[in-house]
Amino acid sequence: MNVAFLFNSDHPEIGGWYGKTVMDKILETKVIQDSKRHMRLSLGDVEFSSVRGREQEVYTPFSWDRRVVDRLEATYGKAVVYSWLFQNMSDEIAEDLHEELQNLPYYLGAMDLEFSNPFHLYCFRNRLPEYYRFYGTNCSLFYSMSEADGQDEGMKEVLEGFGFNASFEDMGARRTIFDNFDTIDHFKRILNFRQIFSEFDGWSDNETSQLVYDIEELHPYLFNILYAAARAYSRAEVMEELSQSYLSGRRFIEQLSNTLFPPQDKPYKAKDGLERKVGQDKHINRLAAYIETAAVDHHNTEEIIEKLGSEANRLYEVFCRGVHKPHSRDKEFLAERERAKQAFSDLGAWLIQLIEINPQAIRRPYAAYNEDIIDFLRDALKERTA
Numbered sequence: 001m002n003v004a005f006l007f008n009s010d011h012p013e014i015g016g017w018y019g020k021t022v023m024d025k026i027l028e029t030k031v032i033q034d035s036k037r038h039m040r041l042s043l044g045d046v047e048f049s050s051v052r053g054r055e056q057e058v059y060t061p062f063s064w065d066r067r068v069v070d071r072l073e074a075t076y077g078k079a080v081v082y083s084w085l086f087q088n089m090s091d092e093i094a095e096d097l098h099e100e101l102q103n104l105p106y107y108l109g110a111m112d113l114e115f116s117n118p119f120h121l122y123c124f125r126n127r128l129p130e131y132y133r134f135y136g137t138n139c140s141l142f143y144s145m146s147e148a149d150g151q152d153e154g155m156k157e158v159l160e161g162f163g164f165n166a167s168f169e170d171m172g173a174r175r176t177i178f179d180n181f182d183t184i185d186h187f188k189r190i191l192n193f194r195q196i197f198s199e200f201d202g203w204s205d206n207e208t209s210q211l212v213y214d215i216e217e218l219h220p221y222l223f224n225i226l227y228a229a230a231r232a233y234s235r236a237e238v239m240e241e242l243s244q245s246y247l248s249g250r251r252f253i254e255q256l257s258n259t260l261f262p263p264q265d266k267p268y269k270a271k272d273g274l275e276r277k278v279g280q281d282k283h284i285n286r287l288a289a290y291i292e293t294a295a296v297d298h299h300n301t302e303e304i305i306e307k308l309g310s311e312a313n314r315l316y317e318v319f320c321r322g323v324h325k326p327h328s329r330d331k332e333f334l335a336e337r338e339r340a341k342q343a344f345s346d347l348g349a350w351l352i353q354l355i356e357i358n359p360q361a362i363r364r365p366y367a368a369y370n371e372d373i374i375d376f377l378r379d380a381l382k383e384r385t386a
Helices: 018-028 069-074 091-101 118-125 153-161 184-197 205-218 220-235 239-260 283-294 301-323 330-357 367-385
Strands: 002-008 039-045 065-067 081-087 107-113 130-135 138-143 165-170
Touching (some): 002 091, 002 118, 018 081, 018 091, 091 107, 184 220, 205 220, 220 239, 283 301
Parallel strands (some): 138 165
Antiparallel strands (some): 002 107, 039 130
């Protein structure tokens, strides 16, 4: 879930450099360092310029509420609220951090945010700059659009002082003018997707949040395909509609292979010495090639390659067969719907495992935005030469 921790920046005990005070208090708890979850952090003052007087709506949580209401309401129209916003934080980590902070006199509590809520989207997600990625004691400091001169060596040293292995990461074109995945409609799709997957056995909101986080890190367009598949499944009342969900599931695997290991004319030489074709229609071979290259430093490489490669092949066959299912009676349809449900659940679990092989290698910070960047540069060149 997305969790905002709130602080009264005007409280006399927080000091003039309140950003440093809050960082010290949060990181001294060691809650973030002890976690084993990928999270991104945005921070800054909560912006009210266009929603003045709507504080009650801005600070209404979606479902998880740890606000210190009297303190928070006392800031309305009077004090600046400073926030640390974690994306993809589990409820367990959020509870632990809240308990560590709750006795601070300037702490206003915490709440979960739903970005399909326009107040949460405008005042938090789209307004607070995104600075860091955490995974236990690993921390990335973001810089944007290959601006290496934006690397803050001083902050890197500060984070290392709190026990992090800190490094710099190009966040690509995310949160720039080329990012079209910051709209209400996009986050409504995410909410709907999470609701669908949360109905699957073994999928809590924490797991579905992780899945969405992972797919968007890889390529937001891939999320749209998987969302279309999940929605088609959830709405299917006849076999033809269920076949459409299978088709989108198959297309997701194909597009995933294109993203991770684009087609090549030259065969790929695997570790076993065999050459495998990795052309346009060899989706499973290309996924296997990606798995092998990504798992090169994994402590259990052979087992990972075999397990994830075999599962990719099985899932692809399931979705291919589902596309061509004939018309069936109600009883047969219900049984097939259960098989589709299991297939999508297995696909999500496989995808999380695939990404966890090598999270750094799988990220494509520019892939979703390349066409928009090229169009922008082409238009700028036309204007300059006109």
